[in-house]
Amino acid sequence: MSVDLGVLASDATEIDSFSDMAGKLGLTGIAVVGLHTEPFKTLTKKMMVYSRVILHGKSISSVRKQIDKNRRKSMIVSVPLKSIEVTNWAAEDKRVDLLTVDPTQENRLRDTTARLASISNTSLEIQIAPLLKSTGLNRSKILKIYRESVTTAMDAGMDVVLSSGAIHPMGLRSSVAMAHIGILLGMDRAYADSASSDFPRSIIERNMRKLEPGFVSSGVEIIHKGEEQ
Amino acid sequence: MKKVRKRYLLFKLHRDGSSIEGKQLSLEIWKSLLSLYGEIQAADSKLYLIDFEETSGEGVLQCSLPSLQQVIAAAAVIGSINGTAVSFEPKKTSGTIKGLNR
Numbered sequence: 001m002s003v004d005l006g007v008l009a010s011d012a013t014e015i016d017s018f019s020d021m022a023g024k025l026g027l028t029g030i031a032v033v034g035l036h037t038e039p040f041k042t043l044t045k046k047m048m049v050y051s052r053v054i055l056h057g058k059s060i061s062s063v064r065k066q067i068d069k070n071r072r073k074s075m076i077v078s079v080p081l082k083s084i085e086v087t088n089w090a091a092e093d094k095r096v097d098l099l100t101v102d103p104t105q106e107n108r109l110r111d112t113t114a115r116l117a118s119i120s121n122t123s124l125e126i127q128i129a130p131l132l133k134s135t136g137l138n139r140s141k142i143l144k145i146y147r148e149s150v151t152t153a154m155d156a157g158m159d160v161v162l163s164s165g166a167i168h169p170m171g172l173r174s175s176v177a178m179a180h181i182g183i184l185l186g187m188d189r190a191y192a193d194s195a196s197s198d199f200p201r202s203i204i205e206r207n208m209r210k211l212e213p214g215f216v217s218s219g220v221e222i223i224h225k226g227e228e229q
Numbered sequence: 230m231k232k233v234r235k236r237y238l239l240f241k242l243h244r245d246g247s248s249i250e251g252k253q254l255s256l257e258i259w260k261s262l263l264s265l266y267g268e269i270q271a272a273d274s275k276l277y278l279i280d281f282e283e284t285s286g287e288g289v290l291q292c293s294l295p296s297l298q299q300v301i302a303a304a305a306v307i308g309s310i311n312g313t314a315v316s317f318e319p320k321k322t323s324g325t326i327k328g329l330n331r
Contacts, residue, residue: 024243025318132308136264139306170245170314177305177319184265184302 002175002197003029003204005052005076005098006127006163010034014169019047021169029204030172031076031163039075039211050075050204054100058082060089071095075207078125081107091117094218097203098125098161101149103142109149114156121206123199124153127165128173128181147186154191161203162195233275234294238301239321239329242286246313251281251288257310258290261303274300279326289329297322 007018007030015032022030029048041049053074057063063079063086071077078098079090082105090096091113099122101109109124117124126149130142153160162178164171173181175196182192209215214222242254255278263271274296281288292300304317323329 021243021316025316128306131306139264168245168314170243170316171308172316173305174318177301177317180298180302180305180319183298184306 001028001201003027003031003048003050003200004164004166004172005031005050005161005200005203006100006125006165007032007052007172008129008165008167010167015043015049017169018166018172019043019049021172023047025172025174027172027175031204037073039073039207052076052078055079055090055096057086060086063090067093067095072211075204081105081109083107084110084113087113088116091122092120093122094120096122097207098123100125100127101146103130103145108145109152111152111156114153114158117153118157118159121159123159123161123203124149125161125163126150126185126195127163128178129165129167129171131181132171143185150185150187154187159199160187160191160195161199162192163200234324235275235291236294236297237279237323237326237329238290238292238297238319239323240288240290240304241318241320242281242288243316243318244286244310244313245315248283249286249310249313249315250283251278253310254278254281254288257307258300258304261307262300265303265306266299270296270299276300289326 004027009015009018009032018030028046031050031052033052033054039051043049051074053070055063055066057066076097078100079096080100080102081087126146150160162182166172178196179192182195275293277291279289279291301319307317321329
């Protein structure tokens with residue numbers, strides 16, 4: 001079971017073509033940005049579509065407002081690596097699932113941020129789409145940013161998740177192809193396999209448990225309700 | 230000269246558009262390998278496209294054992310060939326062609 005947590009479909013009508021392609025590649029789920037109606041949807045027996053929200057706020061208060069509004073509606077909540085204040089706040093907040101590396105921005109993952117994230121189970125997301133679009137020097141610069149971020153995260157014990165960042169179905173990759181790209185980014189084989197399938201799956205499973213009616217907080221759930229007198 | 234062990238890779242090239250010739254695909258993988266790992270690694274990979282079915286997109290690549298991972302990574306990061314969006318899917322690796330069909 002492999003899930004791609006980073007599908008950037010521009011239109012809800014594209015979801016079918018994405019899920020067709022994902023099925024051909026052996027994926028069992030995709031997390032799509034812009035599907036705000038429900039946290040997850042079962043398309044077929046073998047294909048689930050999860051909703052994802054990207055929080056683009058410039059200040060902590062703006063990101064906090066967005067997260068309060070969207071957490072219950074979305075399966076995946078991500079924050080792009082931005083200013084140190086917002087990034088560190090997001091790394092510490094257990095409601096944030098992913099910190100996304102943006103290779104076009106100057107902001108890098110710091111050791112301190114990675115350590116905070118490892119404590120609160122926030123993962124680093126690397127989207128491979130920029131690697132597919134670029135060549136030569138531009139690709140080399142992206143590889144440098146990605147490889148540095150991956151090393152920082154792994155050293156701090158922060159999980160790294162590989163996703164496609166695809167804007168069209170051909171941008172998707174199978175989990176095996178993704179794992180090999182992970183090795184290209186400095187991971188060993190076992191870690192790359194986890195980054196492409198185990199870590200995304202565990203995020204989905206963790207968030208599915210949170211959506212269950214009896215869930216109170218991590219490790220606490222209502223097993224049996226007493227009668228009111 | 231020490232004999233280098235070979236590996237065979239069964240793959241499928243998904244595409245969105247017109248069909249792609251084996252020669253074009255082979256060239257793109259070479260280019261990607263050269264760009265990512267340099268001339269020495271590309272030369273040592275002994276990359277050779279043994280078979281490629283243009284309509285289904287299925288094919289078999291041959292390369293040296295030490296460069297197998299690099300060949301797969303180089304092929305996986307190819308986003309388009311001659312303007313056609315593609316997705317390279319490695320399916321199976323084996324030490325013999327016969328092993329791929331088992």
